[in-house]
Amino acid sequence: MSVVMSVFQFFIDAGPTVMLPVIITVIGMIFGLKINRAFKSGLTLGIGFAGIKLILDYMTTNVGPAAKAMVERTGVSLDALDVGWGSIAAITWASPIIAILIFSILLVNIILLVLKMTHTLDVDIWNYHHMAIVGVMVYFVTKNIFLGVGASIIMAVITFKLSDWSQPLVEDFFGIPGVSLPTVSALSSLVIAWPLNWLLDKIPFFRNSKFTIKDAQKYLGFFGDSMIMGGVIGIAIGALAGFDIKEVLKLGVSMSAVLVLIPKMTSLFMEGLMPISDAAQKWSQEKFKGRKLFIGLDAAVVVGNPDVITTALIIIPLTIATALVLPGNRVLPFADLAVVPFRVAMVVALTRGNLLKNIVIGLAVTASLLWCGTATAPVLTAIAKEVGINLGASSMLISSFAATAMIQSYLVFLAFTYKPLISIPILLVVFAASWYYFDFYKKVNHEIEEQNQSAN
Structure with missing residues (x-):
């Protein structure tokens, strides 16, 4: 045991750029990949992390002083910089307990499939980081690995049932x-x-709205480009900070560069994990033949929908405005503005493209992201420093529209860190009631409706 622990400690001390390739290589071999393909996947992830680390250092170095000056000049206290989901994913995969969390999430998925308590076969290994980060943050706060693993397991169960x-x-x-x-x-x-959609359906103004996506599209276009968006935000921050024209323009170009480069580095993560996901999908299909299964994929497959894109382009400037006036908010939206389509995609599907409802619900979601992101920014910042990310000399915190800024992630984090003996049972009761409603009550109602239609 001492030998195993010393080997484990060696990789922890070597840092995430060494530990990541090792973890991913082992996971790939377990799913049947040859060692050369598994190692290449792991090395690609290590390179992606190194790239994101460099960009994050660059971003905080440039934005940190400007944001601090902006706060001093305007009195707007937005001192938690949104560094983007890609940076948060890199921090998650660099955690020393990530291997335990990933295997726990996968095991939960398999157990629920065996027990026929879910139909979702989640082969999107890359996005396990959304569930794992909650466990990472709980473990960081409590120093209790069982609570950390438990938090990620609860996140997994909630995620598969929501799917x-x-x-x-x-x-x-x-x-x-x-x-x-x-x-x-x-x-x-x-x-x-x-x-919220149920509530808005009770209001005729929203239920009967005829304002369509096509009506809004003619006002958008040029400013939807992430490169332009980064430049505009950088120039605005520089101007509010009181910089001279040269420094304002430099900040605008720097922020454009960040929004272009972060997705490119993040794509290395996805490229590295793709062979792992493919191998996991083949393995799972062999083990669950003859079952009704939903293949769990990345939401990227739907965010290109025109209704989703148009809604997102409307929500993005409103998100920035909301951040400036929302009481208690400290998050400065930036890098994750580019992934607002992910946050509104299922809203658009739920409302069937009702644009007014999309905007109202989208802003409610945005407010929750800002509040929850503010509450957990100090923990996220401390974890980033622990895995070796240099945040510069500025006093800026970091946040994101990912991690525990998302409402169910925040609630699970809160339950496992704030009086868990009370909070966890409450969380489980609420989720069990939701499970009963969706899986049983709605099924019974559907059967009753079918019987009434047959009788008529």
């Missing part, structure tokens, strides 16, 4: 049968959208 319940939306609205979307960043919006 089951929302699968009809994916099939009916987006026209993709047999697929569910166990991507927490997309599903999280439904936790707010389901009850």
